[in-house]
Amino acid sequence: MQLQRKDILGLQDMTADEIGLILDTAISHKEILSRPVKKVPILRGKSICTLFYENSTRTRTSFELAAKIMSADTTSISVAGSAVNKGESFKDTLLTLEAMGIDLFVIRHSASGSSHFASQTVKSCVVNAGDGTHEHxxxxxxxxxxxxxxxxxxxxxxxxxxxxxxxxxxxxxxxxxxxxxxxxxxxxxxxxxxxxxxxxxxxxxxxxxxxxxxxxxxxxxxxxxxxxxxxxxxxxxxxxxxxxxxxxxxxxxxxxxxxxxxxxxxxxxxxxxxxxxxxxxxxxxxxVTNGVAVRMALLYLLLGGGSTNVASA
Amino acid sequence: MWLLLKGGRIVDPSRGIDEGGDLLIQDGRIVGGHNAPVGEDGRTIDCAGLVVAPGLIDMHVHLREPGYEHKETIATGARAAAAGGFTTILGMPNTKPAIDNRAVVEYVLNEGADADVNVLTTGAATKGNDGAEMAEIGDMVDAGAVAISDDAFPVQNADLMRRVMEYSRMFDVPVLTHCEDTSLTLDAVMNEGVNATILGLRPWPRQAESIMVIRNILLSELTGCPVHIQHVSALESVGEVRWAKNRGIPVTCETCPQYFSLTDAALNTYNSNAKVNPPLRTDADVEAIKAGLADETIDAIATDHAPHSLEDKQVELQYAAFGMVGLETALPLVLTNLVKPNVLSLCDAIAKMTIAPARILGLDSGTLADGAVADVTIFDPDATVTVRADEFKSMGRNTPFDGVELTGKVIATIVAGKVVSSDE
CATH class of the missing domain: 3.40.50.1370 (Aspartate/ornithine carbamoyltransferase)
Structure with missing residues (x-):
């Protein structure tokens, strides 16, 4: 079974089979974390951007470690405060980063629905790392x-x-x-x-x-x-x-x-x-440990062969 | 110069008429009886299968000029009105600067004089819409403002609202109120209920509206000032207005097509075009609104046409501007959601968009009576049309109805005997 979706926006619309697949994949990936050399080449050449509009230590670190263990290239962007008050709009930020070749966005944002907005704005994958009071x-x-x-x-x-x-x-x-x-x-x-x-x-x-x-x-x-x-x-x-x-x-x-x-x-x-x-x-x-495993599993399923749109690319 | 509207279904709620016949317009006015056109200069419009009604009146429109010309101008708003079958529109005072003094009232009316339809204006209840100090209501009425409103900036202080009503009464203009207790809506985005809970959006209880509706009803009773409740959205508000009318308090109210056509489920994909103030409610509220329309509790249907630029809407939902455009979808939504399912007869529905707002505002339009200025709307009540936001005459594209199939199509809009919009 493969994960037939571009984005992970929430669990509300996820089927039991999909959740089961992600958990099984996470269990198999967790073994990598106990190896002396924690590095596998599965996502080599993939670009992942963590775009955080809210402070976060553990979620961000967890995603970045998961990506690095799987040999993806990571970029971290922190935006302090809301772009409504100053600077570039959320939409323009997303389009700009996508144009640089980002394959997958990990987004943390204080506004509920911001991952939905991002998923409608870019063709890259979007993983919701917490949107307002909506889902995580x-x-x-x-x-x-x-x-x-x-x-x-x-x-x-x-x-x-x-x-x-x-x-x-x-x-x-x-x-x-x-x-x-x-x-x-x-x-x-x-x-x-x-x-x-x-x-x-x-x-x-x-x-x-x-x-x-x-x-x-x-x-x-x-x-x-x-x-x-x-x-x-x-x-x-x-x-x-x-x-x-x-x-x-x-x-x-x-x-x-x-x-x-x-x-x-x-x-x-x-x-x-x-x-x-x-x-x-x-x-x-x-x-906390399982957080890294779950995120490895998701990145793998979305970018590494679990998802049809990437597999054909 | 004459115009003969031949063989249509003439619906004129001001006189209780719904019958087949011809309507003659001579030199900009309706000619009653069976008079023949006078003079060579004229033409006939075949109205077979079409409804000929008094020009629609929208008593709740945001024209955005002056100040927000990137969203709409008086000219484009009037063009959208004509396309939607409206011959008279009433602009709200939340412009920049606010319409809170004679100079701005005169500016809007001057710009409106060149527009496609009759452009009327409200005056702001308070200076700069700040809710703190009463505006020069007498001077604005003298300059041509037909009503006073606190739309978009509801007056929170009850004592100030009381004075606004008492003072406005002196000039014989109604006070149009946006009912919202803003202490209950801080940062709120959508109706309080299960959908807001699921979406994680700050909830906006119906009571934020109905608390202010009852306050303003009681202040109307206290002051004797005619008060008009704008954009009723909540079940409780309908009951409050019904109670007030039974008690003889001079209160009227309007609702808008979105409040009987949609529920808060329209936000389930975080669609910012469904974010409006007051927010879309629930099925129970929609049913209460329909019942209120049917039993005359709700006098008028207005649009709260609120154009915004794409930049105002293509942002995170909680930062998106409130409002949707309405002028070019109102009549089809009324026909589709009220007339077709027999909530209202065609005549009663048209009444709420013509003679009812005319009476509330003290206008002599909204009728096809002999000698009236010939503001007329011709529409096909059975045509099926698909809403195309990118074809709107309004500069605003912010509608949740884009791509939706509706019943009813405006064929021609006639202002003072002149065809200002035509889809013949």
Whole structure:
């Protein structure tokens, strides 16, 4: 099977077969990461541009490492602030870079839908590395890979996503991907941070954390953005931590072999207690490793023979 | 000079007429009865199978001049109006500079005098549309402004809005209000609901509109000023206006074709041409709008024609300008989505685009009565047309209806007896 698409914009429209293919490919690529010489020539001669309109350390580094391990040439562009206020438009930036021969764009942008916009603007491949509060498909995939590795299945898993669901692209990608693979997804957070009609998505909605955690196989803890407090979504960090912070005591509600996940960067002591972050159930560093593997898999599938338009080129 | 419109279906809601017949125009005016043309200089238009209606009136148009001539000018906006069957258009005051004083009112009316259709203007409620200080309403009305509006810059301060209404009443002009509580719409992009949740776009609740609708209704009752609610989009707003009318408050309202033709699902591919203010809503809102049109709660259909340049729209959705063009698709959308499915009779639909806005604005047009100035629209109610944005007379191409097949085609637009647009 091949991946019949030019772009990875989100998991909402991805089939279970496609997700399965990506995860299988990632598992086979992960072995490369444990070699003494981490270099394979699969993407030699391909140009990949990471175009980041938002700060990011781990996602960007992860994509760049994945590309370099596979011998692609990488270019990194950081644009501070929005191009609306100054400088070149997003459209012109994309067209300019495409004209230089970029085969694949990895785009991080604060505006939801910007990867859709890019995919309609350029013929090159586009991989969404996080667009506003819409989707972060590679995070969703690496989260699923981490679950599969530890639980050997996704079907039937009880996964709780805790925190600021409204502003989280990680939550949306997790919801679509996991529900497509048969997992049972629960979302839990303050009612002010659960977006309108979230229960029309394939999730169970909770505002009581203890109820949400009952029998959970996986707890995926979202980073709380402290600036949300200033906009009145919740009254204080103290109260947030009391109501929605994950600590050891709360984890007892979950399954005995619960996995604790966090997309990072963590606010230790706020959404996650330090002893949970470093504790026996946490697989947070595994997630980071799997991030490189998933991104290698996607780059391979889009550029290295998985995609028909590239294979014929 | 005469023009004989022969053998059409004459629909004149001002007199409750929907019947076959001829319509004679002599020297720019309608001649009633069965009078014969006088003089050699004239011609006949065969109107068999066509509707002959009063010229359409659009009481909500953004002409962009002065200041934004890269989006539209008064001349191109008027040309688009003529192509869409409109003979009278009312420009909104959010230009640059704002239409907030006599000089700008006179500029717009002077430019409009040379345009293809009758160009009217509103005056801004506040100086520079800043929502802080009342504009010179008396002077603008004296210069020819037919209404006062806070469109695009809704007045948030209730006390100031009260004064604007009280003051406007003195000059016998209605206040047209854009109802939006902007504290509920900070950075908002689309209607609040499951689609905004999926797309990750900042949500815009219906209540941002309906809170202001009820505020302005109550201020109308307090001041006695005729208030017209612009572009009603939300279910609750329809109920509020219905309540106000039952109570005898001098309130009227309009909706626009997009609010009975589309829902927020039109944004599912991040199509910036479907980004409008107020935002597209849900099926329930569309049904409420249709019910409001049918039971006379909603008086008028306007377009909120809002042309933008490609650069304003070909950006990330949250940075894209709000608005869509409407002049050249309004009549087909009304025919396709209201008349064909029997939401409104043809006569009632035409009323909402002719005599209703004329009455709200105190105009003597919108009728085919004997002696009226001959503003007439002739259209084929059954023709199928495909919308082609690149063929618009408007400079704006920002329509979500590009490529869509609609029913109804404007055949000729006649202003004061002169054919200004023709597709015969």
């Amino acid at each position: 498909p590679t995070q969703g995939l690496l989260d699923m890979l981490t679950m599969v590795e530890n639980k050997e299945r996704l079907d039937g898993l009880k996964v709780v996503i805790v925190g600021d669901i409204m502003h989280s692209r990680v939550a949306r990608s997790n919801i679509w991907g996991l529900s497509r693979m048969g997992a049972q997804v629960r979302v839990c957070g303050p009612s002010t941070l659960l977006p309108a009609e979230i229960d029309k998505l394939p999730v169970q909605k909770h505002t009581n954390l203890d109820e949400a955690l009952e029998g959970a196989d996986v707890v995926n803890i979202l980073r709380i953005q402290l600036e949300r407090m200033d906009r009145g979504f919740f009254p204080s960090v103290r109260e947030y931590c009391r109501l929605f912070g994950i600590n050891k005591q709360r984890l007892r509600k979950c399954a005995d072999d619960v996995l604790v996940m966090h997309p990072g960067p963590m606010n230790r002591g706020i959404e996650i207690a330090p002893d949970v972050a470093d504790g026996e159930f946490a697989v947070i560093t595994d997630q």
